[in-house]
Amino acid sequence: MAPQGSGGARRSAISVGKLGRPHGTRGEIKFDAFFGADVIERLTGARLILTRDNPPFRRELVLESVRPGPGRGIAKFEGYDAPETVREITNCSVAAPRGLMPPLPPGRYYTEEIIGLPVTGADGAPLGELAAVYPAGGRDVWEIRAPNGGQTLIPCAPETLVSVDLERGVIVMRPPEEEE
Numbered sequence: 001m002a003p004q005g006s007g008g009a010r011r012s013a014i015s016v017g018k019l020g021r022p023h024g025t026r027g028e029i030k031f032d033a034f035f036g037a038d039v040i041e042r043l044t045g046a047r048l049i050l051t052r053d054n055p056p057f058r059r060e061l062v063l064e065s066v067r068p069g070p071g072r073g074i075a076k077f078e079g080y081d082a083p084e085t086v087r088e089i090t091n092c093s094v095a096a097p098r099g100l101m102p103p104l105p106p107g108r109y110y111t112e113e114i115i116g117l118p119v120t121g122a123d124g125a126p127l128g129e130l131a132a133v134y135p136a137g138g139r140d141v142w143e144i145r146a147p148n149g150g151q152t153l154i155p156c157a158p159e160t161l162v163s164v165d166l167e168r169g170v171i172v173m174r175p176p177e178e179e180e
Contacts, residue, residue, distance in 0.1 A: 013049050013095035014110045016040065021090055022083040023074050029086050031066060031075035031094070040066050040073065043096050050077075050092040057092060107164075114164060119144050119171045122162050127152065130171055144173070 017040070020030030033040045043063050051058045062078035080086045101110065111133050119127045119142075131145035136155070144152045154160055154175050162172035 012098050014098055014101050014112050015093060016043065016048070016096045016101075017073075017094045019050070019075070019089055019092045019094060020072060022086045023069065025083060026076070027081040027083065027086045028074045028076045029080075029089060030069065031073040033066075033073050037068070037073075039102060042102075043100060046096060046100050049095040049097075050089055051095070052089075052092045057089070059089075061089070109164060109166060113166060114171065117164075117169055117171050119173055122172060122174045127173065127175070142173075 016035055017031055017033040020032060022028070023030050031040075044065060046063055047060045048063050049058070049060055061080075064076040064078045066073050066075045068074070077086075077089065080089065098110075098112075104110070115130055115133065117130050119130055121127055126147075128144045128146040128150075130142055131151070132143040133156075134141045134143065134153075140156045142154050142156050144154060146152070152175065154173055160174050160176060162174055164171050
């Protein structure tokens, strides 16, 4: 998954994919989904949030359909019926309201639920705030931003992650130099 920015712990939407270029002549568009077909198909008929930074774009659109395509999925949004109109949403990120996403098993969470949470050490000392999550092979690397603006990159592994408490809104980590 792409790195997520600060403040997501308060977000009520979960990133589900990214749109590519138009596909065919009926207003369809290439769709790189971050989740399996079972999750994406359940979003059909839902109002999704499309955003892009450059040029700036934000709109809520109904996902009319999604189907497998060559290398990527193919999506169709309500009101977009030709390649000329669907170009408007090229390169947009797609998010779904949190309530439409399947519940996760205990100990699992969506990235957007934890970005922005305070992070403390195992001893309770504040380390900062979870600013970003970067995929790095078999495990993610978490960027912790200190109040003074400094940053620490910590691999998220069983030996470094003590707990994520969404109810209390805090993450407890044991940075590698604190390992016993």
